[in-house]
Amino acid sequence: MALMLDDDYPEILAAAANAAYAWMTEQLKLDHQPAAEAAFAIAEAIRTEVGGAYEYIPKGQTWVLSRRDREIYSKFRGDNYRQLARDFHLSEMRVRQIVDRCRAADIKARQTGLF
Numbered sequence: 001m002a003l004m005l006d007d008d009y010p011e012i013l014a015a016a017a018n019a020a021y022a023w024m025t026e027q028l029k030l031d032h033q034p035a036a037e038a039a040f041a042i043a044e045a046i047r048t049e050v051g052g053a054y055e056y057i058p059k060g061q062t063w064v065l066s067r068r069d070r071e072i073y074s075k076f077r078g079d080n081y082r083q084l085a086r087d088f089h090l091s092e093m094r095v096r097q098i099v100d101r102c103r104a105a106d107i108k109a110r111q112t113g114l115f
Contacts, residue, residue: 002018003039005040013043016046020042021036021038024038069098072088072099072102075087
């Protein structure tokens with residue numbers, strides 16, 4: 001069953017409501033009515049908060065890659081560049097770059113400034 005909205009409901013809000021509805025029914029296994037009400041409430045909250053403003057909604061590629069990179073770094077053992085490259089469908093060189101960047105950020109976060 002799909003979420004039914006008026007034809008004149010804003011397209012972007014309908015897309016958000018439908019995405020929320022699909023996630024709640026598939027992942028949370030909610031029944032139609034509570035999922036539909038929650039999805040519509042989410043869309044209306046978005047309309048209330050950002051309605052009338054031009055808001056760019058990024059695809060979040062940087063966030064996704066950042067999560068992937070942190071996962072690679074957390075699985076890094078010192079000798080498994082090749083395995084990580086295979087697991088994440090990357091070149092070994094790219095895995096090395098990711099590990100080096102994450103290691104530098106980790107060290108920077110743990111060290112305090114002298115001044």
